[in-house]
Amino acid sequence: MTEEKTIESNQLDHSLRYEISEKVGAKSLLKCIQCGVCSSGCTVSEYIDLQPHRVVASLLLGLKDIILESNAIWTCSLCHRCTERCPKGVDYSFILALLRNIASKEGKIPIEYSSTVETISENGFVVPYTGRMKNTINRRREKMGLPEVSSPDLDEINYILKETGLGNLMKKSKEDED
Amino acid sequence: MKIKMKFALFLGCTIPLKYPHLESAFREVSRIMDIELEEMKGASCCPEPVSLQSINVDAWMTLGARNLAIAEKMGMDVLTICSGCYETLKTVKVLLGRDKKQFNKVNSILKNIGYEYKGTSNVFHFVELFSRKEMLSQLEEKVVKPLDDLNIAAHYGCHLIRPSEIMEFDDPERPETMDSILNVLGARTVAFASKLECCGYCARLNEDIGYDLVKQKVVELVDLQSPVDAMVAVCPACVSQYDRKERILSRKLDKNLDIPILYLPELMAIALGVSTEKLDLNKRSVKPTKLIAKLKI
Numbered sequence: 001m002t003e004e005k006t007i008e009s010n011q012l013d014h015s016l017r018y019e020i021s022e023k024v025g026a027k028s029l030l031k032c033i034q035c036g037v038c039s040s041g042c043t044v045s046e047y048i049d050l051q052p053h054r055v056v057a058s059l060l061l062g063l064k065d066i067i068l069e070s071n072a073i074w075t076c077s078l079c080h081r082c083t084e085r086c087p088k089g090v091d092y093s094f095i096l097a098l099l100r101n102i103a104s105k106e107g108k109i110p111i112e113y114s115s116t117v118e119t120i121s122e123n124g125f126v127v128p129y130t131g132r133m134k135n136t137i138n139r140r141r142e143k144m145g146l147p148e149v150s151s152p153d154l155d156e157i158n159y160i161l162k163e164t165g166l167g168n169l170m171k172k173s174k175e176d177e178d
Numbered sequence: 179m180k181i182k183m184k185f186a187l188f189l190g191c192t193i194p195l196k197y198p199h200l201e202s203a204f205r206e207v208s209r210i211m212d213i214e215l216e217e218m219k220g221a222s223c224c225p226e227p228v229s230l231q232s233i234n235v236d237a238w239m240t241l242g243a244r245n246l247a248i249a250e251k252m253g254m255d256v257l258t259i260c261s262g263c264y265e266t267l268k269t270v271k272v273l274l275g276r277d278k279k280q281f282n283k284v285n286s287i288l289k290n291i292g293y294e295y296k297g298t299s300n301v302f303h304f305v306e307l308f309s310r311k312e313m314l315s316q317l318e319e320k321v322v323k324p325l326d327d328l329n330i331a332a333h334y335g336c337h338l339i340r341p342s343e344i345m346e347f348d349d350p351e352r353p354e355t356m357d358s359i360l361n362v363l364g365a366r367t368v369a370f371a372s373k374l375e376c377c378g379y380c381a382r383l384n385e386d387i388g389y390d391l392v393k394q395k396v397v398e399l400v401d402l403q404s405p406v407d408a409m410v411a412v413c414p415a416c417v418s419q420y421d422r423k424e425r426i427l428s429r430k431l432d433k434n435l436d437i438p439i440l441y442l443p444e445l446m447a448i449a450l451g452v453s454t455e456k457l458d459l460n461k462r463s464v465k466p467t468k469l470i471a472k473l474k475i
Contacts (some may be wrong), residue, residue, distance in 0.1 A: 023235065023280075024273045024274075024276055024277035024279075024280045025235075025269075025273050043375070043376045043378075043381075043387075043391070044381060044384075044387055047381075047384055047386070047387055071383075074232075074382075074383050075381060075383055075384055075387070076380075076381070077336075077376050077378055077379075077380050077381035077387060077391075078227065078228060078336065078337075078376075078380040078381075079336040079340065079376035079380075080336055080337070080340035080341045081336075081340065081376075083340065083341040083343075084340045084341050084342060084343075084350050084351075089343070091341065091343075093341070097231050097232055097235060098235060100232040100233065101232070101233065101234055101235055104232070104233040104234065109233060110382075110383055112229075112382045112383060113228070113229040113232055113233060113382070114229075114233070116226065116228070116229035116230070117229055117230060117233055120222070120223050120225055120230065120241075124222040124223065125191035125195060125222065125223045126191045126192070126223050126225075126226050127191045127192065127195040127196055129191075129195055137195050137198075140198060141194070141198050144198055144199070144202050145202075146194075146198055146201060146202060146205070147217060149189065149194050149195065150217070150219045150220060150221075152220050152221060152222035153220060153291075155291075156244070156291045157222055157241065159287075159290065159291050160237060160240045160241055160244065160287060160288075160291070161237055163240075163287045163290075164234055164236040164237035164240055164287065165234060165236065165237070166233065166234050166237050
């Protein structure tokens with residue numbers, strides 16, 4: 001049995017639904033009718049503690065902590081079946097991405113995710129491609145008759161990361177290393 | 179009159195840096211099909227739809243728009259060879275086309291590093307290209323090694339076809355494009371219950387999900403009445419996920435799981451007469467030994 005918990009209305013985050021639904025791709029959020037199609041077809045439904053339609057209900061009510069504490073937002077396999085089948089056109093998988101964005105802003109990012117961003121920041125790619133690694137890869141490619149892969153300008157990549165607010169994430173992980 | 183096709187080739191990261199033999203297969207097929215490919219100098223990771231989109235949608239869109247802006251400057255449409263790249267670049271294009279505010283936000287950042295995103299280049303996955311009616315008949319004409327004896331299971335994966343409202347590519351519940359390509363090469367494609375299931379690669383926090391999904395599909399295929407000679411995918415994540423996990427599951431379950439997973443261009447290349455020396459077909463955990471013997475290649 002789950003423990004019952006009372007949440008006062010003044011503890012709800014009433015702006016959450018608008019914060020999410022104003023973003024391109026998530027405008028349909030407010031149309032949810034709680035039919036549960038998203039949950040019935042969810043690839044990871046047996047692994048999560050809050051089913052997709054319950055995440056949306058919590059989001060509409062402003063139960064931010066319940067959502068951010070559930071494992072539902074980071075367990076998604078990104079199969080997009082929820083979005084595909086929603087009769088009201090709610091793009092649940094994109095809304096979930098925006099919820100992960102909110103968790104990230106609060107510093108709650110699983111290492112499996114933040115490490116990829118670091119790799120992109122350092123290499124421009126999700127695969128290490130600098131120094132000795134770069135030489136090894138290109139020698140292999142040359143043997144196969146494939147052209148060398150050109151590296152992107154990392155200053156440009158990091159400028160974009162910084163301007164979109166990911167500068168702190170990069171800085172923080174550097175500090176953690178030290 | 180035949181119009182020559184020319185594309186800006188978006189390689190992404192995983193294929194060129196980790197699995198270049200898959201890129202070779204694709205380039206061989208393009209050469210035979212007379213598709214001209216121009217390298218996209220300075221392109222970065224698409225960026226991949228799992229982590230970057232999850233952490234910051236603005237960064238994801240802006241990096242994606244930077245890649246698209248490179249193709250725009252080349253005056254060409256983009257051709258992707260990975261479903262993750264396809265999803266990112268196409269979704270970014272569609273969403274930026276729908277939202278002027280986001281479009282301006284992205285461009286205000288790009289402007290400072292000398293780029294402008296206009297939205298003039300279209301984004302294609304090679305499956306979309308090769309499954310066009312005229313391309314299918316051209317493919318059929320060029321087959322020199324028909325795959326007549328093969329039974330193939332097509333794995334579409336998720337990002338190629340969903341969400342259809344954005345991808346607008348194939349029937350999301352009953353896709354046919356991959357099957358149609360395999361059929362003109364001469365192969366039979368099988369119907370199976372878990373055909374549209376996800377490979378689980380993107381469920382990064384819990385590896386059990388991946389194992390369960392791979393098990394579901396591979397065990398179903400092994401137990402089919404008419405056995406399949408290979409599973410075929412069009413995304414490097416799906417290819418590596420099945421290849422690696424099938425081998426491990428085989429030991430764990432003490433069951434002989436031996437269905438090789440190939441990247442669609444590899445099978446296309448075989449049918450189009452590319453020599454196996456150029457293809458590195460054994461560069462995988464589950465070797466396509468039986469398939470090679472059956473085709474006598």
